[in-house]
Amino acid sequence: MISGKLDQLGPIDVSSIARSDSLIAVGLGEIKVSRDPSAVLVSFGLGSCVAVCAYDLTARVGGMMHVVLPYCSNKDSARKFPGKYADIGMPTLIREMENHGAMRTRIQVKIAGGASVIHAATFDGLLDMGQKNVVAVRTALESESIPIVSSDTGGHKGRSVWLVVGTGGMTVRTASGATVYP
Template sequence: MNTCMAGDTITTIGLGSCVGIVLYERTKNIAGLVHIMLPDSTKIRQNQNKLKFADTGIQALVEELEKQGLSRKNMIAKIAGGAKMFQFSSDTAMGNIGEKNVEAVREVLKQYGIKIVSEDVGLNYGRTIVFDPVTKDLTVVTAGKQTHII
């Protein structure tokens, strides 16, 4: 998890089944990003790294952005990642973790009343994302595909 202000960008590299969540307000040049790896912290014992879970990672990011002057009721989100990186003969939990991550992120953001304004999720390839808090552009870079902005 990290935050940035005007003059900087914020990025995360190598989103496969993981999901990158960017939170910001339309009228402020501050943003935050958390890179989550798993959907639910309650399913893992001794989970010291709360940032790797959708439920606790998003909570930490919301709280940090509130400390920096953003209002939860004005926050909006852009998300990317959640790919199905490996093909299994059956739809095992491991083979479907990207989809589970995306579902968990959507649910947690809904609980916080934070609207997702754009997303690039699913499919079968990894992503790197870069967010500019001034333009509000989330640049999505994928190997072998055209870079695009959401």
């Protein structure tokens, strides 16, 4: 998957991003939006979860959603964690971005995550949760007619994902290295 690329790029130093003064952590099921171009949104340690990184370069608005599950099964939980479910989280993310001055037609998206950390075929429904999340995120974006510019999904390794609001650059780090999606 990304290992070939890693060899070409060599080790990437993420410390400049990771030490940014305006680091905004996006936890399980959260949606965070910022209009500070120097802000960096980050989701740490994604396994089957998916980080949806959305940005409008003209308005310089960026948002991140930390998706845990594909479809909403619990409305109460969704009120508390609007980004928990891919299907109902996506419209919320876009609305939040619009509220911060983004224009729907200019929004672009990068996604990362959706790994299956467990290899053993013991639990059908759970094992492909990563894959299910990725499919649900793609479907939700399609129905909003928002394009996916880059994606770094699947595999068996956990990821941390950073989005630089001002540039729309996404950095993905795994245990073995990092990849930048400018």
